[in-house]
Amino acid sequence: MFSELIILVVRPLLGRGFLTLFFRQRALTVVAAILIFIFVVVISLLWQARKADIRIRYQNLGVVKLKNIRRVNISVGIIFLMFLPWILGTYLSEVIDNVGLYILMGLGLNVAVGLAGLLDLGYVTNFAVGAYIAGVLTTTGALGGAELSFWLVVPIAILAAMFTGFMLALPVLRMRGDYLAIATLGFGEIIRILALSDWLAPLIGGPQGILDIPKPSIFGFVFAGPQEFYYIILAACLVALFVFIRLNTSRTGR
Numbered sequence: 001m002f003s004e005l006i007i008l009v010v011r012p013l014l015g016r017g018f019l020t021l022f023f024r025q026r027a028l029t030v031v032a033a034i035l036i037f038i039f040v041v042v043i044s045l046l047w048q049a050r051k052a053d054i055r056i057r058y059q060n061l062g063v064v065k066l067k068n069i070r071r072v073n074i075s076v077g078i079i080f081l082m083f084l085p086w087i088l089g090t091y092l093s094e095v096i097d098n099v100g101l102y103i104l105m106g107l108g109l110n111v112a113v114g115l116a117g118l119l120d121l122g123y124v125t126n127f128a129v130g131a132y133i134a135g136v137l138t139t140t141g142a143l144g145g146a147e148l149s150f151w152l153v154v155p156i157a158i159l160a161a162m163f164t165g166f167m168l169a170l171p172v173l174r175m176r177g178d179y180l181a182i183a184t185l186g187f188g189e190i191i192r193i194l195a196l197s198d199w200l201a202p203l204i205g206g207p208q209g210i211l212d213i214p215k216p217s218i219f220g221f222v223f224a225g226p227q228e229f230y231y232i233i234l235a236a237c238l239v240a241l242f243v244f245i246r247l248n249t250s251r252t253g254r
Contacts, residue, residue, distance in 0.1 A: 081234060084096065084230070085226070085227040085228075085230040085231075086227060090225065090226055090227060091226075093225075093226040093227045093230055094226035096226075096230060097226050097229055097230055097233055100230070100233035100234065100236075100237055101233065103237050104233075104236055104237055104240055105123070105124065105127060107237075107240045107241060107244050108123065108126075108240070109123050110244070111244065111247070111248075115248065118180060119177065119178075119180055119181040119184075120180070120181075120184045121181045121182075121184045121185040121188060122168070122183075122184035122185055122186070122187040122188030122189075122191075123184070123188075124188055125164060125165075125168065125187055125188045125191045126161040126162075126164050126165045127161065128191050128192070128195060129160055129161050129164040129191070130157040130158060130160055130161035130164075131157070132195065132204050132210070133153070133156060133157045133160045133161075134150075134153045134154070134156075134157040135204070135209075135210035135213055136203070136204060136210060137153045137156065137157075138150055138153050138213055138214060139210050139211065139212050139213050139214075140212045140213075140214055141210070141211050141212030143202075143203065143204065143205055143210055143211075147214075150214070150216035150217075151216065151218070168184070168187050171183070172184065216232065
């Protein structure tokens, strides 16, 4: 791991006490997190103070220079995202994975609430259905039986989530405002209670959940941990962002 390599290289130079001030158990300490927060705040303040001047200079550049700068920024961003989990380590990579899942949820919620103006408080229902479908179809435990490939199950789970959203939208299609929020919140609570109930426990495991889900792999590369699984979430976020932008700028979106 890149973060562990940094520790091994820097430890003889700075000493163990200095490193434990910033890294502990493969994660950042409180001191390191505060320093990073201060750094981000300082950068933000500097940007707020000089953003007008920077924008004027940026707009005065030629078309060719702007394209080159955009390509460089995209290339640097891609390289940074590709190496990010190996810089952060195992624990922070798991945190980033959870952030990525919420980014996926936020992109979809932005379409429903931000663009369509529908206050859907049960949006997580679609995520739950897709997740349980994927778990049941891939698990090798007692709850499964199909034991399908992860890559085959992904489109099935997406279609199941879309179908669930469509079916739940039919009864509340004419509702607006608070009534829509209450109705969708009710659907979300129904799904949550059913998922944790003993009635569906033989199918989806109840409070215990679905166990023995194999780790996905492609061309011999196994997504065994948070650092590897990060790339699946990153790809999903990029695809969702592309679809969101295309939908928003299309005739249907407008």
